[in-house]
């Protein structure tokens with residue numbers, strides 16, 4: 001059993017500048033480019049926690065509510081919220097900053113699931129996560145519900161076995 005690790009040990013901050021090659025014809029950041037950066041930032045966080053090769057198993061809903069403009073600075077912050085057997089949930093937040101205007105806007109948030117694998121691509125055990133702050137504790141507790149929801153949606157869990165979800169909706 002790997003030694004448990006604290007939540008802050010998995011923290012990653014990644015910064016990018018939106019250049020012309022990253023934009024669409026409206027001079028806004030392409031969604032696919034942002035998802036690529038987000039995947040890398042979240043994967044590094046999962047690697048920091050597990051000290052293993054990791055693969056992306058799933059990404060929960062990502063909305064693009066605010067366009068990110070050419071020349072903006074994009075900052076992404078990721079950290080592991082909870083680990084299970086071989087999988088880890090990573091919470092990632094994105095901000096866009098217009099430095100000359102002195103404006104900073106929260107633009108996206110997402111929960112990723114990474115699985116640690118061995119050299120043959122087989123899932124391998126990861127360390128337990130120790131939450132530290134109040135926010136860590138909230139994310140840790142709610143991670144179980146999110147895990148059950150995504151496994152039900154992926155057809156990997158029988159809805160009848162999703163006890164945390166059933167409790168949320170007060171179902172028998």
Ligand SMILES: CCCCCCCCCCCCCCCC(=O)SCCNC(=O)CCNC(=O)[C@H](O)C(C)(C)COP(=O)(O)OP(=O)(O)OC[C@H]1O[C@@H](n2cnc3c(N)ncnc32)[C@H](O)[C@@H]1OP(=O)(O)O
Pocket residue numbers: 039040043044053054055056057058083084085086087088113115117121122123150151154156
């Ligand atoms: C070789 C050289 C390397 C170099 C190294 C350096 C790299 C440094 C840079 C890294 C930065 C870039 C990193 C990008 C990372 C990618 O982009 S990876 C490419 C995209 N992803 C993939 O190709 C993954 C393809 N899928 C798979 O390989 C397999 O489905 C998986 C994910 C390993 C699962 O395998 P499986 O046989 O289904 O295993 P199973 O035992 O049933 O489940 C294992 C765990 O996966 C979870 N799981 C399975 N499916 C799901 C799902 N849909 N949702 C949530 N959880 C799931 C299960 O719940 C289970 O969790 P635990 O209970 O163990 O905690």
